[in-house]
Amino acid sequence: MSAQHGTDPAGAGQHRVVLTGLGVVSSIGLGAEEFLQGLREGRSGARPISVFETEGYAHANGCEVVGFDPNDWISRLDAQQLGRATQFSVAAARMALKDAGLDVGELRDQRGLISIGTTDGESYDLDHLVQAELETGPEKLDPVATRRVPAGRLSAAIAQELGLENVEAVTVPTACGAGNYAIGTGFDAVRSGEAEFAFCGGADAMCRKTFTGFYRLGTIAPDRCQPFDIDRKGILTGEGAGVLVLERLESALARGARIYAEVLGYGLNCDAYHPVAPNQASLARCMELALENAGVSRDQVDLISAHGTGTKANDSTEVAAIREVFGEPPRTVSMKSMLGHSMGAASALAAIGCALAIANRFIPPTINHVTTDPECDVDCVPNDAVEADLRIVQNNGLAFGGNNAVVLLGKYDGQEETA
């Protein structure tokens, strides 16, 4: 991670990497177009949880994906053989492929990488399997559901669905920052020339286990998610998938592809400081690593898409780290105000939001915002999207255990330069 972006792309055998396809399964819309509309409108995905029994909890709102029929997207595989999170990841990959305008037959002749991040894998199935085991014993476990569980399915099933035989397919288990890790993995592979394309992102399905864990920690908001607000009460759990197609700039230009944004670089670190508490110093260091990797100076960043979960601890620690690095920070928004916390999908969906913001010249709002907490003193673009010409956007992802991942995206304006 020492190379500088754009220093000597040809001579060093390095490629510029661009985003040309976006696939979205989210609580505010399916597909990049609906997602874009949702972000522009400041749509909320919050609703009462229906995917598991919520009796006994004092409150149980979440950001579920509704109106999703896997058979609308998945054609080669039998959707019933896939867990809910894998259905999301495969559907999002199908959408991204179509959005990129790529010919899957041509992709099959190329080397590729598939990297999908997750927090829970198929814990939704595990919830049911555990319940069945307790009620009826292990001999009654559903063999189909049992086969769906391994988290490796999240990425391998994409290769199977698309018939890609010359790919490395990895599932990245770095929890709530995993989407950014997956994008970083794809970026390295395409930039180095190791792969010609990458399908990267994250996926998770809501499950009772994770909801209950956050609930017990006292971090589930009663009704809505209010990042940076003085009265913020925590997260809402969410679900979905975001998959991004990464390819070399030259291949995108050669086929006349639409370029949403360029991937400039990323940074990762792990401080192993605490099971759940974020660490300001290491998060600040991670942002510096990303800026360094991208060859970008802090004053060039026009927007930060924060991890912004809406918990007391995350938002104040994250803003303090941002201030440590940036001094007076650029506008800093949290898409989790709309999407809830979709766990492994979160930073992938936010990266897609960043790419759409760059391409469509706007900033998605932080909704449900009433009064900014003095400890989170940023312009969070409260409640309404604003128009903005964004050159460079930073996407933060943090995870339990002290895993941090930060991705930098930039506007690709090569066409303007040559015009």
Add this chain to the structure above:
Amino acid sequence: MTARAERIETIKEIVCDILEIEEDEVTETSLFKEDHGADSLRAIEILAALEKEFGVVINQTELPRMVNLEGVYAVVAEPAGW
């Protein structure tokens, strides 16, 4: 043994199990965090175990009072009606 002493014994067992310490290390007033290395996650574990043992619901806003056995007893005593 009085009812109170019995309950304190039960609470002590729970706390020692979660904090992985010996029961003779704990007094009614020794502090979980300062004297026995507890942190916020352990505190929540203790709260959850107490809810289960005594069949009560304890609001997490009570955590700041639950710093030692005496404090825990006072907090649990309210919903339990001791």
